[in-house]
Amino acid sequence: MKKEDVSKVERMRHTLSHVLAQAVLNLYPKTKLGIGPAIENGFYYDFEFSEPITEEELPKIEEEMRKIIKKNFPLKQEYKSREEAIKYFKGKKQTYKLDLIKEIPDKKFSFYVSGENNFVDLCRGPHLNSTGEIKAFKLTRIAGAYWKGDEKNQMLTRIYGIGFETEKELRKYEQMMEEAAKRDHRKLGKNLDLFSFHEEGPGFVFWHPRGLKLRENLIKYWKEVHEREGYEEIKTPTLLAMCAWDRSGHTETFLDKMFLAKTHDDKDLCYALKPMNCDGGMLIFKSKQVSYKNLPIRMGELGTVYRYERDGEIHGLMRAREFTQDDAHIYCTPEQIKDEFKRVIKLALEVYKTFQLELSHIEFSTRPEKSIGSDEIWQKAETTIQETIEEEKIKYQVNEGDGAFYGPKLDFHLKDSVGRTWQCATIQLDFAQPENFDLNYINEQGEKVRPVMIHRTIYGSLERFLGILIEHYAGKLPLWLAPDQIVIVPIAQRHLEYANTVANKLKEKGLSCGVNYENETMQSRIRQSELMKIPYILVVGDKEEETQTVSIRPAGKKELGIMKVEELLKILKEELSSKSKESPL
Numbered sequence: 001m002k003k004e005d006v007s008k009v010e011r012m013r014h015t016l017s018h019v020l021a022q023a024v025l026n027l028y029p030k031t032k033l034g035i036g037p038a039i040e041n042g043f044y045y046d047f048e049f050s051e052p053i054t055e056e057e058l059p060k061i062e063e064e065m066r067k068i069i070k071k072n073f074p075l076k077q078e079y080k081s082r083e084e085a086i087k088y089f090k091g092k093k094q095t096y097k098l099d100l101i102k103e104i105p106d107k108k109f110s111f112y113v114s115g116e117n118n119f120v121d122l123c124r125g126p127h128l129n130s131t132g133e134i135k136a137f138k139l140t141r142i143a144g145a146y147w148k149g150d151e152k153n154q155m156l157t158r159i160y161g162i163g164f165e166t167e168k169e170l171r172k173y174e175q176m177m178e179e180a181a182k183r184d185h186r187k188l189g190k191n192l193d194l195f196s197f198h199e200e201g202p203g204f205v206f207w208h209p210r211g212l213k214l215r216e217n218l219i220k221y222w223k224e225v226h227e228r229e230g231y232e233e234i235k236t237p238t239l240l241a242m243c244a245w246d247r248s249g250h251t252e253t254f255l256d257k258m259f260l261a262k263t264h265d266d267k268d269l270c271y272a273l274k275p276m277n278c279d280g281g282m283l284i285f286k287s288k289q290v291s292y293k294n295l296p297i298r299m300g301e302l303g304t305v306y307r308y309e310r311d312g313e314i315h316g317l318m319r320a321r322e323f324t325q326d327d328a329h330i331y332c333t334p335e336q337i338k339d340e341f342k343r344v345i346k347l348a349l350e351v352y353k354t355f356q357l358e359l360s361h362i363e364f365s366t367r368p369e370k371s372i373g374s375d376e377i378w379q380k381a382e383t384t385i386q387e388t389i390e391e392e393k394i395k396y397q398v399n400e401g402d403g404a405f406y407g408p409k410l411d412f413h414l415k416d417s418v419g420r421t422w423q424c425a426t427i428q429l430d431f432a433q434p435e436n437f438d439l440n441y442i443n444e445q446g447e448k449v450r451p452v453m454i455h456r457t458i459y460g461s462l463e464r465f466l467g468i469l470i471e472h473y474a475g476k477l478p479l480w481l482a483p484d485q486i487v488i489v490p491i492a493q494r495h496l497e498y499a500n501t502v503a504n505k506l507k508e509k510g511l512s513c514g515v516n517y518e519n520e521t522m523q524s525r526i527r528q529s530e531l532m533k534i535p536y537i538l539v540v541g542d543k544e545e546e547t548q549t550v551s552i553r554p555a556g557k558k559e560l561g562i563m564k565v566e567e568l569l570k571i572l573k574e575e576l577s578s579k580s581k582e583s584p585l
Contacts, residue, residue, distance in 0.1 A: 008128075013038035013163045015075065015127045016065075016137050018112060020045045020159060022119040023064035028053075033121070034096045034147060034156050041173060042137075042162035046145055048096070049157055058139040061159070065137070072132030073114040077125060085109045085122070096147065097122050136170035137163040144312065151310055179418050183471040186316040192475055192532060194483070195317070203314045203321030205463055213483035213512065218462060218469075219302060221354070221480075222326055229347055231300040231328055236280025238304065242270045244279045247436050249372045253405045257307045277303035277327040278455055282437045285331055285451075290441040295451065296332035296340055302462070303327055317467030324462040330454040331439070337452055341388045341410075341427060344456050348412055348425040351458050355469060356581050360415040362394060363423075365402040372406055373432035381429045382408045404455070406432045416472040424465060428455040476555060478581045479535045479572065486513040487529045488550070491522050491541035498545040502538065502565055509569055530555060535583065536572075554583045 017036030024031050024047055034046030080088065082101065089097040100122060101109065112123045114131060128134065139161040147153035164170040189195045194211030197204075207215065223233070239261065245251045250258065250272075259273040274280065281299050290297065304324045313319055330340050352359060364385060367378045385408055389396050396410070403409050412425035430453040433439075440448040459465035469477070479485055486506055490499040499515045506513040516525045522539070529537045538550040539559070549562045575584055 009163070009165055010038050011126050011128050012134055012165070013043045014123075014125070015131065015134060016161060016163045017043040017045045018075070018114070018121055018123065018127060019065050019068050019131055019134065020061070020139075020161060021047075021121060022068055022115055023061050024159075025119065026064055026068075026117075027061060032096055033094055034145075035100070036121075041164075042140070042160060044158050044160045046096075046147070046156040046158050048154065053142070053157065055142050058142070058159070062139045065139075068115065069131045069134045071116075072130050073116075074130045075112050075114045075127045077127075078111045078113055079108045080111055081108055082106070085111075088120070089122075099147075134163070135165050136167045137161055138170065138174070146312075176419050180420065180471065183418065183474045185318070185467040185470040188470050188475040189316070194470075197316070202311070203309060205317060205320055205322070210483040214477070214481065215462060215466065217481050217483070218459070218466060222302070222459070225347065225351065226300050226328070229298070229343065231298040233300050233302075234281065234284055236274070236277060236284065236301060236303060238306075239271045239273055240279060242272060244283070245272055248279050248282075248433060249405060249436065250275060250279070253370050253372070257309075259306050259308060273306035274303070275305055275307050277301050277305060277325060278329060278433065278453075279437075281327070281329045282433060282439060282453075285329075286437060286439055290331070290451075292333060292441055292443050295441060296330050296336050298328060298330050300326075300328040317463040317470075320463055323464065326457050326459045326462065328456050330456070331434075331441075331451040332454065334452055337384055337429065337454070338388045338391070340454055341385070341429075342392060344425075344427050344454070345389075345392065345394070345410075348427075348458050352412075352414055352424075354579050355472070356417075357424075357468075357472065358415040360413045360421045362389070362396045363399045363402075363411040363413065364389065364396045365399040365404075365409050365411060367403050367408065368401050368405060370405055371403070372436075377431040378408070381431055385410060385429055404428045404430075406430045407455075409455075414468075416468060417474075418471070422468050424460040424468070425458050426456065426460070429453075430455055473581075476533045477535075478579065479583070480576050480579050482533075482535050483512065484514060484532065484534050485511050485572075486536045486538060487532075487534045488513065488515045488538045488540060489522060489525050489529065490515065490517050491539065493517070495540050495542070495545060499540050502540065502550060505565055506569070509573070511572065526553070538568075557583075 014037065017038065020043070021033055021036055028049055030050040032048040034048070036043065036045030085101055086098060089101070109122060110124045111120050112125060112127055113120050139159060141160050143158045143160065144155050145158040147156055162170065162173060164173060189211065192210065193208050194214060195208055196206045198206060242251065254275055258275050261271045261273065263269055281301060284299065285297065302324055304322060306322050309319055309321055314321070332340050349359065366382055389410065407428050407430040409426050409428040411423050413421045413423050415421050434450045434453050439451055441451050443449045488499045488503050490496045496515070496517055503513045503515050516529060518525055526537055533555055535555050537553040537555070539553065540550055544550055544562065547562070549564055550568065551559055551562050552568065553559045571584055
């Protein structure tokens with residue numbers, strides 16, 4: 001890749017990984033080198049150390065890197081033949097570099113050389129001209145990583161770092177990460193009693209009553225907007241015979257992620273837990289004859305899927321082995337594709353606005369290396385998507401080779417309140433699966449023709465979207481989403497009856513309301529409710545009972561005064577209908 005095609009900050013991060021490897025060899029000469037790319041916001045390098053190291057040694061490595069940077073060593077590109085490259089790394093006993101050379105068909109190999117001891121690394125580049133051009137960086141953490149990402153291979157030590165063009169940008173990023181750590185959904189999920197994780201079910205979420213209420217609130221909103229948009233909800237089996245996955249191409253392209261099962265009485269018959277919902281939806285479409293007059297047909301499914309993610313890939317709600325996709329599949333004519341794409345785009349943007357999630361960018365992903373379908377079909381699908389988003393005047397980025405194995409797609413990347421981006425919605429255009437499953441409808445001439453299939457999600461998965469929301473709101477969920485919306489705190493035992501009367505009035509209006517009268521002080525009970533981030537705390541005592549009122553304390557705020565229950569209900573109703581993030585009080 002030419003230097004001018006890569007941004008300076010990317011070249012700097014790539015150079016930082018190179019300097020990290022040089023510093024490590026200076027300090028630990030027997031270390032074997034893996035790979036070290038630039039990544040978003042930083043870089044990493046994989047090592048096999050002769051003795052394990054800990055994060056306590058990162059400052060020492062970082063200091064060695066600063067010495068290399070200060071000496072302003074030039075980075076020179078050289079080329080070696082295959083024989084020279086093999087001879088060089090054999091002499092250095094760098095077995096992982098030799099492994100890489102075996103897999104690369106090139107006859108000559110690019111190397112970069114720098115430093116007093118002529119540190120050499122196998123690398124295509126590009127890099128900065130010299131180490132002195134590096135600006136702001138910091139090593140952040142150590143993690144384990146299998147060589148080539150294969151758990152059958154050696155576990156290496158991966159050192160991560162961040163790098164920016166200015167110290168100001170570095171500090172800003174560090175502050176964002178500190179804030180993100182406070183918002184970690186796994187920590188908040190435990191503190192707010194929403195869910196838990198257990199070694200008996202690695203990668204699976206155990207939902208507690210409060211978490212299940214939150215989940216159901218998200219589902220309720222999804223059903224409301226999808227019913228309005230003309231989607232019919234379906235439910236398909238969790239387990240399907242392998243012949244279905246053979247037909248859809250999952251066996252060929254996705255088998256390493258699938259959970260398989262066999263029966264006791266017929267050991268030759270194999271099933272798979274569904275990794276995706278589309279196969280079941282297509283079988284429903286195929287179960288009856290469809291006329292062109294019925295199209296488009298929009299089928300929505302909140303379907304739970306199962307994918308085998310490696311231990312190192314699992315991350316709370318964000319990446320689990322069992323999750324529920326808010327899938328929908330739209331069956332339409334070729335003439336209806338653009339209108340349906342535009343409807344989905346509009347719906348996705350409406351949903352994200354409701355949650356105060358800002359659109360960062362949209363990615364248009366094209367045909368991947370492992371794919372099904374003809375070149376002609378792929379060209380047609382990619383052209384149709386590109387024309388649609390350009391007609392809508394939507395800015396997008398092209399992500400070459402990252403489409404689904406059955407078709408190109410649009411991915412929506414959202415920005416949360418901390419400034420991080422998350423990929424959520426995806427819209428995928430599929431001409432191949434209707435062919436695989438022999439789907440058809442009767443056209444105006446009475447002929448059987450193939451429908452076009454659009455796969456799409458809005459949340460992506462309920463679990464991941466909830467993880468994003470918990471961190472986005474820092475656990476302080478808006479009233480309409482909160483599992484417990486109101487708690488009433490009676491000052492003394494004698495106020496308990498009035499507290500229950502008020503609670504019943506609120507419940508009759510559909511609000512989630514409880515009464516907290518534990519054997520503790522009133523202030524302790526209020527504090528307990530605040531820690532659970534319940535949107536409204538209502539305090540009742542003699543004065544409130546006498547005037548048939550409540551004292552209101554919105555979460556995280558001081559007491560706002562006394563209000564009639566009917567007046568409060570009116571305000572809460574408005575807040576619920578507007579789905580506001582902030583209390584109108």
